[in-house]
Amino acid sequence: MTNRILLTVGVLLSIATLVAAQNGKAPSPQASELVSIRAYARQVDRFVKLNQKRKRVFGDVGDNEDNWREFKGKVAKGETDPEDLDQVAYLWARNGKVVAAGFTFQSESRDWYHFVTYYFREDGTLAKIHSRLNTFYGSVTAIRDQYYGSNGRVLKSTAKFLDIQTQKPKKKPNFQDEPTPVYLNVRKLPFSKLL
Numbered sequence: 001m002t003n004r005i006l007l008t009v010g011v012l013l014s015i016a017t018l019v020a021a022q023n024g025k026a027p028s029p030q031a032s033e034l035v036s037i038r039a040y041a042r043q044v045d046r047f048v049k050l051n052q053k054r055k056r057v058f059g060d061v062g063d064n065e066d067n068w069r070e071f072k073g074k075v076a077k078g079e080t081d082p083e084d085l086d087q088v089a090y091l092w093a094r095n096g097k098v099v100a101a102g103f104t105f106q107s108e109s110r111d112w113y114h115f116v117t118y119y120f121r122e123d124g125t126l127a128k129i130h131s132r133l134n135t136f137y138g139s140v141t142a143i144r145d146q147y148y149g150s151n152g153r154v155l156k157s158t159a160k161f162l163d164i165q166t167q168k169p170k171k172k173p174n175f176q177d178e179p180t181p182v183y184l185n186v187r188k189l190p191f192s193k194l195l
Contacts, residue, residue: 030155037127037147037155041119044099048092058191059086068191078158089191097122098186098195105178110134124186125150138175139164141185152184 028034050053057071059082068089075081082088090102098120104145105114112135119128133142141162147155161170184188 002174003143030149032101033149034155037062037119040121041128041130044092044119045108047094048100048102051092055090056091056093057082058089058091058194059085060190066190068194070191070194089189091195098124101183101189103181112176112178114180116180120186121150123150125152126182126184129180129182133178134164135175135178136164138173140170140173140175141167142175142177144180146180146182148184 007031024027058068059071059080060066060068061080062068071082074142085118086106086108087130088104091098092100099122101118103114103115103116104119112133114131115134116131118126119130121127128148129144129146131142131144133140137144140161141164143162144157146157149155161173161175162168163170186192186195189195
């Protein structure tokens with residue numbers, strides 16, 4: 001599997017180099033790293049899709065303070081269901097290393113939902129954040145991607161805004177935004193002590 005990933009990244013970097021050479025320019029290290037991150041994120045997305053039953057589930061059961069706990073197996077009658085919580089995280093690991101964490105943040109009134117996926121490299125550093133905020137405060141869907149270098153610096157950010165009902169683009173929407181928490185490495189996850 002790792003050889004296939006390296007081969008895919010190598011092929012993509014070769015294509016990027018060839019395209020740049022045809023344009024008379026050498027690819028910047030940042031452009032090469034972005035190509036690598038995008039390829040890695042696609043590979044992690046495939047892994048997550050194929051391993052839905054192997055995820056670990058964590059939820060914040062605290063009222064005023066963070067109090068994360070892991071949920072194992074089916075929820076018994078009368079116990080807290082993670083889907084009823086305002087903060088839930090799903091975690092996927094490959095070969096003992098966390099590669100993805102999918103969070104759902106939501107308001108108590110359910111007026112907004114924020115779905116955030118974190119992609120972590122094998123060394124535990126953050127590679128990418130993909131987020132989708134659906135908010136009725138302005139009827140907006142905000143889709144954002146942030147790419148991070150292994151040093152923790154943002155390499156690139158993208159954002160698009162859609163009408164929540166039609167999913168057609170919205171220019172300069174007026175809405176109540178929700179911040180995206182940034183966890184620069186696996187050790188910074190709010191439930192890292194439980195890993």
